[in-house]
Amino acid sequence: MDNQLLVSLAEKYGSPLYVYDAEKIISQYNRITNAFANVKSLKLNYAVKANTNVSILKLFKKLNSGIDTVSIQEVQLGLKAGFEPENIIFTPNGVSLEEIEEVAKLGVQINIDNISILEQFGHHYPNIPVCVRINPHIMAGGNHKISVGHIDSKFGISIHQVPLIKRVVENTGMLINGIHTHTGSDILDIDVFLAASEIILNEAKDFPNLDFIDFGSGFKVPYKEGDVSTNIEELGERLTTRFNKFCKNYGKDLTLMFEPGKFLVSEAGKFLANVNVVKQTTSTVFASIDSGFNHLVRPMMYDSYHHIHNVSNPNGRERYYSVVGYICETDTFGSNRRISEIREDDVLCFDNAGAYCFSMASNYNSRFRPAEVLIYEGQDYLIRKQESFEDLLKNQVIIDLE
CATH class of the missing domain: 2.40.37.10 (Lyase, Ornithine Decarboxylase; Chain A, domain 1)
Known part of the structure; x- marks a missing residue:
């Protein structure tokens, strides 16, 4: 402009x-999809919280994106924009069981990030598949206020509590169809991101009914001349190789998911x-x-x-x-x-x-x-x-x- x-x-x-350039949004979306072109099944879920305008959501729907939501109101905005429930994932933090139940009734993919809610939901709704959010205890870089994968973060179930997740699954008979992690925004070092991914893949192999693995996002964009940003192309090449190898060993082609927000709309x-x-x-x-x-x-x-x-x-x-x-x-x-x-x-x-x-x-x-x-x-x-x-x-x- x-x-x-x-x-x-x-x-x-x-x-x-506020003025938004649709062409830039489209180019950023295509940049990620092109970087992961060699993954058999890739799904981008735009993080609605970054910009909730319904017209922006409709643009992402036109791009065949899904959406990542953190409140029932964001779910409702997505439905208003025309997204089908199966193209919406609900990744809240610290919300009530009642809100999660209300979203589940809409047919949206549920992502649970604490043991208490996981156990309660499993007892009441063992037939509804859910994703679990795991905290790998890794600092991904960037502002400490938006880094969410470290050991003191309120987000996710600790990687050390995975045995407890398995115990809840065994006791309730619930189905875990996805594994999720998100380390936070402004990722400077893709090696750190890949290290977190390796931790998640190592745990994912022990969940036999997965359909997808969601690696979150946090990809950094440049803010000024000479500023560094996440090298999406290198990340795509390296993570694709590792993910395809995992799927081969797992015996099933899973969907690789991301939930970019800032990367898609900031610039x-x-x-x-x-x-x-x-x-x-x-x-x-x-x-x-x-x-x-x-x-x-x-x-x-x-x-x-x-x-x-x-x-x-x-x-x-x-x-x-x-x-x-x-x-x-x-x-x-x-x-x-x-x-x-x-x-x-x-x-x-x-x-x-x-x-x-x-x-x-x-x-x-x-x-x-x-x-x-x-x-x-x-x-x-x-x-x-x-x-x-x-x-x-x-x-x-x-x-x-x-």
């Missing part, structure tokens, strides 16, 4: 604004915001925009980096700015960034805004959440309206205190 297009979209739909997203004021202090030049961490919380929550550029003045003289929001507390998107000269009313663009950006937005400070636009085959489509004051009041029950 070129600068002129982005400025025109901000003018057309208002600011702030496709741009976040646009207008500059309200340029403020010079004794030490800093602030560019204050018409947004804040209510719309894009990742920099404040994860210290994540989003490249910021001035699409209104891309060829201007570069200066150093701290880009901040309008929330009434510390609200910084980037400090001491080198950006083409910023003027009031310029449009700034934040890259890598497709994943965990709008989906984590809020109405903090009673601000409206922004609109979303999808660029598909050269056309721009409004896929979510900007909120209004009526939306803020929609579910409030206002009582008369007179």
